[in-house]
Ligand code: AHG
Ligand code: MN
Ligand code: MN
């Protein structure tokens with residue numbers, strides 16, 4: 001990789017001036033995430049060698065079996081965020097309740113809250129398929145110097161100040177937005193630095209990939225079934241290719257680069273869908289809108305949903321504009 005490309009560290013500093021109310025703290029927060037990403041990447045890469053595959057023996061608040069790497073990634077990101085006096089609270093998929101971070105003077109001094117899915121796609125770890133991390137950042141609502149409260153986390157996605165993901169894939173990438181477009185950085189493992197490899201990422205206006213767990217077809221709403229049939233029809237540029245990895249991060253990353261639509265509908269089994277609004281749907285929706293795509297629950301933009309619970313779920317459809325518009329025609333019929 002070219003050494004002329006800007007590193008993530010340089011990019012964060014360079015763009016600091018464009019953050020509203022910039023004081024360098026958001027930059028420092030992003031740097032904490034960057035550091036944790038490198039540590040988790042190192043562990044993911046040697047998981048088969050150091051007994052990090054498999055079940056940890058615990059079950060999380062969603063009733064899922066936690067994998068050892070879920071636990072490792074969770075601890076690593078939390079520790080990295082705690083080490084700086086910037087974040088007053090964290091919501092994680094792997095913790096039942098929100099975590100309060102006390103400031104150095106034993107008060108919650110931090111200005112920001114972070115919501116995260118420390119390891120996304122963890123059912124794929126044991127078989128060497130790409131996994132990821134998703135993060136979402138807000139300014140707190142309650143005053144600095146007071147303990148963080150649940151309402152600090154229950155803000156609509158529209159209020160995010162930054163969001164992004166890391167994909168631990170054939171190469172490891174960190175992709176993020178601060179509301180000024182989406183940029184992707186690839187880790188050079190020999191040097192240990194992320195380099196700007198994908199500036200100003202955009203969903204193509206149209207695409208030919210649809211991503212859905214079609215095994216659940218019988219449980220889907222009629223409108224989604226009809227849309228899937230439409231994707232399969234021999235007409236114009238169809239049938240589309242069906243591609244589904246089962247890691248939201250990886251499925252999203254492919255669709256943003258190639259053009260496509262991702263669907264995780266509500267169903268007769270999961271009446272609110274499966275994906276978690278605050279640390280899966282919202283950050284991906286912020287990235288989607290910043291990359292010229294659309295993210296919706298079928299009724300409204302994901303970013304306009306008012307959350308009521310830190311682990312709540314939402315139906316999730318996101319991707320290339322013209323594909324989502326077509327899906328919405330089926331839903332609104
Ligand atoms: P996680 O591994 O963080 O619990 O997330 C799993 C999510 C998401 O990554 C993925 O797209 C989806 O669940 C897959 O669900 P199905 O196996 O039901 O298709
Ligand atoms: Mn999980
Ligand atoms: Mn996930």
Ligand code: MN
Nearest residue numbers: 093117119120
């Ligand atoms: Mn997860």
